[in-house]
Amino acid sequence: MDKFKLKITPKMPGLVPPLVMVGVLVVLLPVFILMTLDRVKKQDEFIRERFLITGTSLIRTFEAGTRIGMGSMHWGTERIQSMLEETAGQPDVAYIMITDAMGKIIAHSDAAMVGTLYDRWADLGPLPRDTHLISSRSLNTLDGPVLEVAKRFVPFNHRVRGRGLGPVHGPDPGYDHGKMSPGLSGAERSVRPALGTFGQIDHYIFAGMSMTGVQAAQAQGFKNIVIKGLLFFIFCCSGIIALFALQAYRAAQLSLEQVMAFSDNVVQNMPSGLITLDPEFNVTSANRSAEKILGEIPEKAFPQMAAMAAEISRSGGVASGEVALNQKEKGDLRLDMTVSAIPADEDQIQGFVLLFRDLTQIRDLKKQVETNRRLAAIGKLAAGVAHEIRNPLSSIKGFATYFARQYENEPEDVEIAKIMVQEVERMDRSITQLLEFAKPMAVQIKQTRIEPLIRHSLKLVSHDLGKKKIRVQTDIRTRRETIHTDPERICQVLLNLYMNALNAMDSKGILEIGVTDVTDGLEIRVVDNGCGIPAKDSEKIFDPYFTTRAKGTGLGLSIVHRIIENLKGEIRVESRPSKGTVFYITLPDDETIEKM
Template sequence: MNTVLKRFARPAFFFTSPWLLAAAAGLLVIIVVTFAFHNFRLEKRLMTSAMLQKAATLMQVLHSGSRAAYFNDLRKDFWNNDEWNVHVQRVIDHLSEDPELRFLALIDAKGTVIAHSDHGRVGSTLNVNLPEAQAEPRSEPVPMAWVIHQTADYGRVFEAVRQFFPIRPGAMPPRSLGERPGEPGDGPGFMMHRHNERRPMLRFFADSGRPGDRHYVVAGLDMAEFDQTLGRLQLQIVLLSLAMLLVGLGGWLSLSAVQGYRVSQKTIEDMQAYTSLLIARLPIGVIATDAQGRIATWNEAVSELTGITRTRATGRRPAEVLPAPLAALFADNGLGQGSGPDRDSSLRLMFGARRCELRCHLLPITDSEQQYRGKVLLLSDVTEIRSLEQRMRESERLAAVGRMAGGVAHEVRNPLSSIKGLALLLKHKFPEHSRERDTADLLIQETERMNRTITEMLSFTRPAPLRLEPVDLGALLQRTLELVRTEAADSGVVTRVQLAPDLPAVEGDADRLQQVLMNVLLNGLQAMEEGGRLEVAAEADADGVEVRVTDTGRGIAPELQAQVFFPYFTTKPGGSGLGLAISQKIVADHHGTIEIESESGQGTTVVIRLPRRQPANGAEKTSGDGAGEGATPA
């Protein structure tokens, strides 16, 4: 059994196909790699989107800032203002203070630099990929082109290009007719100026371009932080992938270990179930305790014997549920051995109303290292075996007594008849009240007594025919008790009868059964010379009817109880010793049993069990008296 458990204790993957293991590992690697690349691409898109958002923000600031500066210049001096590209250059100079901005430039459609964060590059040409151009601003976003490349001057940059729409003045009237801006009331009027001043009229377009020209903003962002972030992300993805791979392998190994554990547990559970079923179905009682002395095993045979269920017994100590003689077997002396009766012994116990004789065998439980783990008690109910042995001994004794009685009766009765006849003859030869006549009467009486003894012996040894008929046992008990009630009252004995309401009829000889009841009742009365209580109870069970006659007399010593049914055994002066022996034979002829339960000084109970009547028509005759219970004081 240990070999089997060791075999199943190994993890299940030891028995798994290597191809299955390789396939599972490959699938796990594919899942981890796919997940890692997906995360990397997602993070790269997010970083690119952030760079585009920053470039778009810079371009929007450039457009808005140059426009605001240009309009502000117009408000100050409409006639004398800077060109729009000058305002763009100023905003670029301001934005170039951002450390992440490598360069910011304004170019035309040919790539000629109009404004640049590096003033030395104004007028040079930039080679960039221009996005799709629009004739004029629209509500939808302006397209933006971007590229990441390596430059000689700025290193690795994120280059974004978007179309730029410069702001040019249109034909705008002066603030008031006849006034020039800034000189209210000092001039001849609109389109007029001083004679010594030469100013152009309204500049509708800047000098640097025409209305049809297209311009573009080019922003170059530093990629150092972008690359560092992607590098950290790659490292994180690699570490995460390794961690997921390790977690996956650990999980797979854990599942394999759990599966192996389940297999071993299932094997152990099957073995335990088989062992439990085997122990539960054993015809002998099994009680086992653990190392702490608590009951761990309690099979069905023990439950049937004691009437205590397994759920009530398990987990408790033997002294809490078992009778004292059985609990004493589990007493521990520190060595795992019983300190009570012999480890292989016989006990006579009462379980309810049933007296049992048990054969007890106690064994210590040790493990492979000889460590004490508990005890197991095997209980065998040998009550029926002892009863059969007792009946065999009684049969042998009765056979011997019968053979002896037959010979004695044959050899003694003939001389007794002659002695009685001679005594009768002598009696009539002497006068009345003479000593000789009284002696002859005494001889006749003793001869008749001896003849009665021989007759009783013959009735005890010979099978007497029974007149079987349905017997109402309740009525028979009431009638027999009435015959001894007067004698009981004279002796100061209180009689009490208790009959179950549904006593079934028994098949028997009413006269012989009454003889048995009379013998038992008279024995009980004679045991209570100073008064007491005589109780008669009858009840039915599945097997038949049980009659219990209990007295409160002096009882029977334990060493004498085995002899009470022996012929000629008696403890009463003048008793013949055949009453209980004849009663036992009559009950046995009715296929019943009679037993004695007694303790010295505690009284005696005679238990008579008779089988039910087996009616031919399926009906069963019951007691006509019904339940009866009463007490009659002496």
């Protein structure tokens, strides 16, 4: 039979508490915002850097072209103006212009602006005089945002000046609105119109890079950054929540396993038997108490159990009552049984639970209580009768002794007197046993050596054993040396059992005494191969005054039973007619006595 499992579906709490969710948001949200802002800032810096590089390259390219054109191709102002206009036609170029040191526009990609004052000149800070330095600033114009790149404009280098073009830092006295000085060579005359304008000390070139085209890209980039940040935020939140959920799941699983283990342990160790059946009345599980009561659990429920379960399936509710089972191994069993259905969905029944207890033990206990009550009443009566009889017996014994001396010359009278004395003494012994049985029994518990106790008890009956040539066998297999008990009372018990065995055996019989360890103490066996006890008498042998011998008092085994009870032990008998009898005496150890 499979181990009994109790199915439990506990109410699972929320995997992640709300406070944990709030904590995760509080921790991750600032991180997400800072990361998003940092990426947006880096994107803006990257775009600005790209346009700054583009503007710087444009200025340097224009400056180099101007240098080549003015020095080798004899460009004039018109050609430079044309070149500015053509350059402004490139993508992302809003404007390009050249100004003097006072902000007057000398050349501009928009020809209409030539000769005017640059309207944002006042907003400029100090411009770099180093020809290798670049300055930049962001502007908002009517055409959109612009990144303006500025540099000092020097179209001639020292090598050009060294070829006799004259100084470049100062006004040229020979320049007069396009007229050529008579003392100049042909190359000088070709370049001088440009020098009249760009040969001053400070000229600056400005390139405005239009940011309008990248606004959409920036917006899309910002959107992408936010989306990626949100995905990262969701991923982090999901990961942390998943960790908490996994931890909560493991804790719930562990708690469920503990509850199931506890419930299984409770069911297995409950004192009542428990069996579950499926709708076809097949046994699906059983606890240890059920196996102990019923023995081997069948695959199909007993007919009486199936009948009660069928009644439940028809009428519903709970059925209970007393059930009688006939077990081959254990005989008749009377069970107090309760049957209830295990409901399923839609008013269906998925099985039955049978809870029962053994009434046989209760019946035995009731019988024992009745016996004890009867023995108590007999004991009180016996005590009173024994007290009243003992005094007349003393007088009768005295008169019998007197007559034996008085008529000592009459052998027949002397014999009669001796018989009277013997009978009086026998009656006195019976009364003594009766009083012993009736009065409260005192025991003196102490540590007692086991083997010497057995040897001593056998020595007390050695004479009687020898007369009938009874062979004695001892089998002492205990690992204990001592036991906590009353040695005098145990010796009295053993003597009574020995004498019963002697009376039951013929000559050359075998008396066996065995001692073994048991779970909760010590077991002593007294075995004989005598006539045995009839089955009809086996339940009465411990009753007072029950005897099968003509000269027996019927109190010996009753006293034995009482002594063992007072020592917190048990005594039982097994006997087969003509085969012999075995008495089992179980004496508890110290730990078992403390638990009682």
